[in-house]
Amino acid sequence: KDDLSRLTFVCIPASNTEDNESRYDFFSSAICENTGMNNAYGHIRILESATSKHLGGTSPQLIFDSEYFKGKYVILFDDIITTGKTVFNMKQELEHFGAEVICAISFGITTQDSYYSDAKLKTLLEQYGR
Numbered sequence: 001k002d003d004l005s006r007l008t009f010v011c012i013p014a015s016n017t018e019d020n021e022s023r024y025d026f027f028s029s030a031i032c033e034n035t036g037m038n039n040a041y042g043h044i045r046i047l048e049s050a051t052s053k054h055l056g057g058t059s060p061q062l063i064f065d066s067e068y069f070k071g072k073y074v075i076l077f078d079d080i081i082t083t084g085k086t087v088f089n090m091k092q093e094l095e096h097f098g099a100e101v102i103c104a105i106s107f108g109i110t111t112q113d114s115y116y117s118d119a120k121l122k123t124l125l126e127q128y129g130r
Helices: 017-035 085-096 118-128
Strands: 007-011 044-048 061-064 073-081 100-109
Touching: 007 017, 061 085, 073 085, 085 100
Parallel strands: 007 073, 073 100
Antiparallel strands: 044 061
């Protein structure tokens, strides 16, 4: 019940390698060392950078170690959620490789453009899963 070693922690990559490393290399290592979860940080690489989603950009092109994700129980982490599409797309991608995504967590959501009304947020949660 308290054994988290069956879980794999996946940080959804930032839009470029430099930001990804500064945000998630130490963070994912610390989380996994303190919880016993597996760290997927080294199993997803950025092939081609993109601009940040909250700045109107597109997603980076990623390379996955697809064999690593087979049979893994995954916890997704995204620092800030803007539309929820990145989390949803990552979930689909990892499940395509045979992982089971059991939850997604974040520090917060972008609200600077009043993108989220209560109704919109409820719809997104229902659409992408709670």
